[in-house]
Amino acid sequence: MKHQDLIFSNDVASQLDVLVEKYKPSKVFVLVDANTEKMVLPQLVTQSSVIANATVITIEAGDTNKNINSLMHIWSSLVEGGATRKSLLVNLGGGVVTDIGGFAGATFKRGIRFVNIPTTLLSAVDAAVGGKTGINFNGYKNEIGAFCEAEAVIISTRYFSTLSSEELLSGYAEMLKHGLISNADTYNRLLANDVVNIEAEQMLQLLQESVMVKKRVVEEDPTEKGIRRALNLGHTAGHAFESLALQRNKPIPHGYAVAWGLVMELVLSHMRLQFPSDELARLATYIYDNYGAFNITCDDYATLIEFMRHDKKNDSASEINFTMLKQVGDIHIDCIASEEDIKTALDIYRDFMHI
Amino acid sequence: MKHQDLIFSNDVASQLDVLVEKYKPSKVFVLVDANTEKMVLPQLVTQSSVIANATVITIEAGDTNKNINSLMHIWSSLVEGGATRKSLLVNLGGGVVTDIGGFAGATFKRGIRFVNIPTTLLSAVDAAVGGKTGINFNGYKNEIGAFCEAEAVIISTRYFSTLSSEELLSGYAEMLKHGLISNADTYNRLLANDVVNIEAEQMLQLLQESVMVKKRVVEEDPTEKGIRRALNLGHTAGHAFESLALQRNKPIPHGYAVAWGLVMELVLSHMRLQFPSDELARLATYIYDNYGAFNITCDDYATLIEFMRHDKKNDSASEINFTMLKQVGDIHIDCIASEEDIKTALDIYRDFMHI
Numbered sequence: 001m002k003h004q005d006l007i008f009s010n011d012v013a014s015q016l017d018v019l020v021e022k023y024k025p026s027k028v029f030v031l032v033d034a035n036t037e038k039m040v041l042p043q044l045v046t047q048s049s050v051i052a053n054a055t056v057i058t059i060e061a062g063d064t065n066k067n068i069n070s071l072m073h074i075w076s077s078l079v080e081g082g083a084t085r086k087s088l089l090v091n092l093g094g095g096v097v098t099d100i101g102g103f104a105g106a107t108f109k110r111g112i113r114f115v116n117i118p119t120t121l122l123s124a125v126d127a128a129v130g131g132k133t134g135i136n137f138n139g140y141k142n143e144i145g146a147f148c149e150a151e152a153v154i155i156s157t158r159y160f161s162t163l164s165s166e167e168l169l170s171g172y173a174e175m176l177k178h179g180l181i182s183n184a185d186t187y188n189r190l191l192a193n194d195v196v197n198i199e200a201e202q203m204l205q206l207l208q209e210s211v212m213v214k215k216r217v218v219e220e221d222p223t224e225k226g227i228r229r230a231l232n233l234g235h236t237a238g239h240a241f242e243s244l245a246l247q248r249n250k251p252i253p254h255g256y257a258v259a260w261g262l263v264m265e266l267v268l269s270h271m272r273l274q275f276p277s278d279e280l281a282r283l284a285t286y287i288y289d290n291y292g293a294f295n296i297t298c299d300d301y302a303t304l305i306e307f308m309r310h311d312k313k314n315d316s317a318s319e320i321n322f323t324m325l326k327q328v329g330d331i332h333i334d335c336i337a338s339e340e341d342i343k344t345a346l347d348i349y350r351d352f353m354h355i
Numbered sequence: 356m357k358h359q360d361l362i363f364s365n366d367v368a369s370q371l372d373v374l375v376e377k378y379k380p381s382k383v384f385v386l387v388d389a390n391t392e393k394m395v396l397p398q399l400v401t402q403s404s405v406i407a408n409a410t411v412i413t414i415e416a417g418d419t420n421k422n423i424n425s426l427m428h429i430w431s432s433l434v435e436g437g438a439t440r441k442s443l444l445v446n447l448g449g450g451v452v453t454d455i456g457g458f459a460g461a462t463f464k465r466g467i468r469f470v471n472i473p474t475t476l477l478s479a480v481d482a483a484v485g486g487k488t489g490i491n492f493n494g495y496k497n498e499i500g501a502f503c504e505a506e507a508v509i510i511s512t513r514y515f516s517t518l519s520s521e522e523l524l525s526g527y528a529e530m531l532k533h534g535l536i537s538n539a540d541t542y543n544r545l546l547a548n549d550v551v552n553i554e555a556e557q558m559l560q561l562l563q564e565s566v567m568v569k570k571r572v573v574e575e576d577p578t579e580k581g582i583r584r585a586l587n588l589g590h591t592a593g594h595a596f597e598s599l600a601l602q603r604n605k606p607i608p609h610g611y612a613v614a615w616g617l618v619m620e621l622v623l624s625h626m627r628l629q630f631p632s633d634e635l636a637r638l639a640t641y642i643y644d645n646y647g648a649f650n651i652t653c654d655d656y657a658t659l660i661e662f663m664r665h666d667k668k669n670d671s672a673s674e675i676n677f678t679m680l681k682q683v684g685d686i687h688i689d690c691i692a693s694e695e696d697i698k699t700a701l702d703i704y705r706d707f708m709h710i
Contacts, residue, residue, distance in 0.1 A: 068427065107501055109498065109499075110497075144430055144462050144464075146465055147466065
């Protein structure tokens with residue numbers, strides 16, 4: 001796996017200048033969405049001559065635009081802007097921008113350098129590190145993509161002040177997940193926080209700790225043949241909740257889906273691996289208090305199971321595969337659950353969520 | 356770089372069965388174009404239960420169909436056919452099928468296994484080995500793609516009997532290139548042959564020697580940072596000839612473009628590195644006798660230079676980069692030529708081609 005520069009700093013402009021000095025790109029392109037074009041780019045243009053002189057490529061905001069049309073727009077803009085193999089693409093935005101920009105960078109002329117500057121907590125903690133790039137396709141999330149790490153990621157908390165509490169909570173769910181798969185200390189520190197009112201410096205430190213959990217796992221298993229599946233904790237159920245919400249035309253934030261998915265999958269972990277019931281109850285209470293509940297009835301079970309079955313993490317279409325925990329930090333990957341188990345776990349999830 | 360099974364055998368069906376036994380895919384898909392669907396698939400269906408039970412995906416034949424629409428058709432067919440990460444895609448065809456099928460395989464669910472079975476000499480010697488996958492985009496060849504090696508390539512001469520002499524000559528030009536970058540022995544053996552009437556067994560042996568030249572170079576430098584550029588010999592000029600022909604609405608076979616490109620680039624090699632003039636004349640005569648001439652006038656020079664400038668191999672848009680030879684087998688990569696040099700070389704190319 002190639003070396004990736006992982007930079008924790010609130011002086012984004014200077015760090016970017018250093019990187020450009022190092023890479024000496026033939027040309028610089030910066031990818032933004034309609035939000036970061038308005039909220040982040042103008043400030044950065046005044047601070048960084050690299051960004052001031054870059055060719056700007058803009059896509060529509062939102063996960064529904066992480067699609068083949070936006071991707072083709074980026075490719076065309078690179079062609080028309082005279083990009084060569086030595087050009088640099090800077091992805092400035094949330095997970096949609098870093099995912100699709102990463103995939104564009106991975107595939108333009110069979111691969112050019114790209115740098116990610118995540119602007120949301122969720123993309124800082126999750127999407128911008130680990131090399132998963134891609135787009136949604138035919139109604140499935142991240143169906144098309146590549147494993148390709150950014151040359152560098154500049155992680156800061158400076159853009160978080162404009163985030164809503166919903167966006168902060170969404171990112172925090174991934175940090176909780178990293179806590180659950182690392183150790184009780186880290187996990188307990190996370191549960192002790194009031195996410196929405198946390199101080200910027202304290203957040204940068206928690207963020208750094210959290211990103212390093214992910215980085216260690218990814219380095220051990222870049223293409224997700226084994227232990228990287230630890231990072232899927234909460235995601236098999238979470239993606240299913242997310243897909244169901246989309247089907248209802250009431251999309252939910254990814255991190256919220258993961259938060260509820262964590263509860264559901266720790267229920268399964270309790271059923272199958274005796275994950276401690278008091279820990280399970282503590283997490284469920286924290287999630288319910290901060291995230292509320294995702295509303296399902298038993299009429300949704302069949303649909304949810306169908307979504308889980310289609311998950312990329314399943315080796316065959318007939319099995320449903322989960323990452324489970326025996327304790328905080330004690331990870332068991334490739335745990336198969338039966339439909340009956342899943343239905344029971346959904347029942348218990350609903351109890352915890354008071355629905 | 357991952358291990359790639361490279362199998363030279365005319366018993367394609369048995370070899371494929373062995374691979375499937377080894378990989379144990381959840382499902383097998385076979386990609387063909389309209390030609391191989393008609394000419395090759397029916398025979399293979401009777402010989403291989405793997406192919407008989409596979410889901411067939413068909414695209415239109417020809418380089419103009421190596422595009423985003425065909426790619427989306429392949430992706431959709433994989434989704435609809437229930438492909439998982441453990442599925443196998445078999446690419447059965449010429450360079451268009453192996454290039455686009457390879458890219459589909461590299462990107463579906465961020466990468467599934469694929470096996471190439473080249474059915475033309477050109478794809479056997481070139482396209483099916485080395486991991487360059489991709490599609491044409493916005494009028495540029497292979498503008499979008501990825502470096503991703505097939506899990507295995509089954510190379511045989513059994514489908515060559517249906518090839519036209521034009522198709523045989525097209526593939527042979529790449530073999531000549533491999534001869535030029537390896538050693539005088541290999542090169543002289545190639546020049547001694549009557550391509551169109553060569554025996555199948557002798558061809559399989561020459562082919563194996565030629566593919567191994569490429570394999571050694573690719574293994575040394577999979578992502579084309581250095582010595583792999585040796586394989587670009589003849590291709591900077593060749594691609595320009597190809598693009599000009601396309602612009603004239605009179606496409607030429609890729610190998611023919613490479614043959615003429617080799618003459619043009621050995622002229623440059625003579626001018627810049629004193630490549631021996633008698634060797635240059637011998638190649639030019641062989642090419643003219645077997646491939647005829649690609650007709651250009653000095654009115655085409657500016658357009659050709661523009662095409663060369665856009666080549667992916669250039670590090671910046673202002674330089675034109677060539678691989679050159681000092682002797683057969685003595686490779687110099689990253690040689691910059693001026694516009695004046697290129698114009699002079701095109702003049703001399705025209706002399707050799709009697710135009």
